Amino acid sequence: MTFADYVDLRRAEIEAALNGFLPAPPDVPAVVADAMRYSLMAGGKRLRPLLVLAGAEGVARTVGGSEAAARAAAMPAACALEMIHTYSLIHDDLPAMDDDDLRRGRPTSHVVYGEGLAILAGDGLQAEAFSLLAREPQGHHPVLMTRKLRTLALIAGAAGPAGMVGGQAIDLAAVSPAPGVNAVALDPAGLQAMHLRKTGALIRAAVVAGAVMAGADERLTAAVDEYGKEIGLAFQIVDDILDVEGAAATLGKTAGKDQVAGKPTYPAFFGLDQARTLAAGCHTRARQALDRAGLLESRLDEIATWIIKRDK
Numbered sequence: 001m002t003f004a005d006y007v008d009l010r011r012a013e014i015e016a017a018l019n020g021f022l023p024a025p026p027d028v029p030a031v032v033a034d035a036m037r038y039s040l041m042a043g044g045k046r047l048r049p050l051l052v053l054a055g056a057e058g059v060a061r062t063v064g065g066s067e068a069a070a071r072a073a074a075m076p077a078a079c080a081l082e083m084i085h086t087y088s089l090i091h092d093d094l095p096a097m098d099d100d101d102l103r104r105g106r107p108t109s110h111v112v113y114g115e116g117l118a119i120l121a122g123d124g125l126q127a128e129a130f131s132l133l134a135r136e137p138q139g140h141h142p143v144l145m146t147r148k149l150r151t152l153a154l155i156a157g158a159a160g161p162a163g164m165v166g167g168q169a170i171d172l173a174a175v176s177p178a179p180g181v182n183a184v185a186l187d188p189a190g191l192q193a194m195h196l197r198k199t200g201a202l203i204r205a206a207v208v209a210g211a212v213m214a215g216a217d218e219r220l221t222a223a224v225d226e227y228g229k230e231i232g233l234a235f236q237i238v239d240d241i242l243d244v245e246g247a248a249a250t251l252g253k254t255a256g257k258d259q260v261a262g263k264p265t266y267p268a269f270f271g272l273d274q275a276r277t278l279a280a281g282c283h284t285r286a287r288q289a290l291d292r293a294g295l296l297e298s299r300l301d302e303i304a305t306w307i308i309k310r311d312k
Helices: 003-021 032-042 047-063 067-092 107-114 113-134 142-159 164-175 188-198 198-212 220-247 258-260 265-268 272-292 299-309
Strands: none
Touching: 003 047, 003 067, 003 299, 032 067, 032 107, 032 113, 047 198, 047 220, 047 299, 067 107, 067 113, 067 142, 067 164, 067 198, 107 113, 113 142, 113 188, 142 198, 142 258, 164 188, 188 198, 188 220, 188 265, 198 220, 220 265, 220 272, 220 299, 265 272, 272 299
């Protein structure tokens, strides 16, 4: 099938799985269930879960396994990562963080539900993600249990202070430091380090989680990890470019906010042309990592190209 058809099919499967995994009344209060569902089921690119599934499929094909079985084993991790990503967006949009009122083409959670419930909805999604990782896929075979534990630890590390949370903290310290604290000045190396954590860590974890759940050996795991590092950085560079050139109607979020807020970005440091060159370099290195592992014919290659060429 075409790549567009592949993305549509996998997105539909992800949406159905997310809908099934979300807790609902009477197990949880309706007010928090509604707030969690509002943000999680608002659409979006679903890039991270797509990477999980594509990573699992690519590894399964390489090792001679069933792509369908690998995809089924990886789906809980795919959904957990989307829950964590959505929780981070809810919190990132809060007045204390980026203070935005538009996300995925609709009012942000705190605009609809208030700040308190938005915080709780994000907290609920994060906790539910780890509950899902511990619970699914069900089974007690030692191989399955080992893969689940590796995946859980991988995602926890990417989401926590060494990963996404740490990157967000660096971002805040650079733009909105605590009262009486001087802003942290970032140079280009610091900018890259921040984004490898803030944006790149979950993207990197997504593709590796899929590979692990499909039974990747150390060589394959290292290759997809390198691929994930490069496309995670490329995604952020393109995001920075789109913040300058994109329109809110296309992006689904407020355009131009980074420049107004004085945020350190790739276009701010390097200009648009050089930023595009940097993103292209990431794309080249990502494809080289796939080629070394025999994964260049997988959907991972098409996803890398999609990241570079996207307009939202």
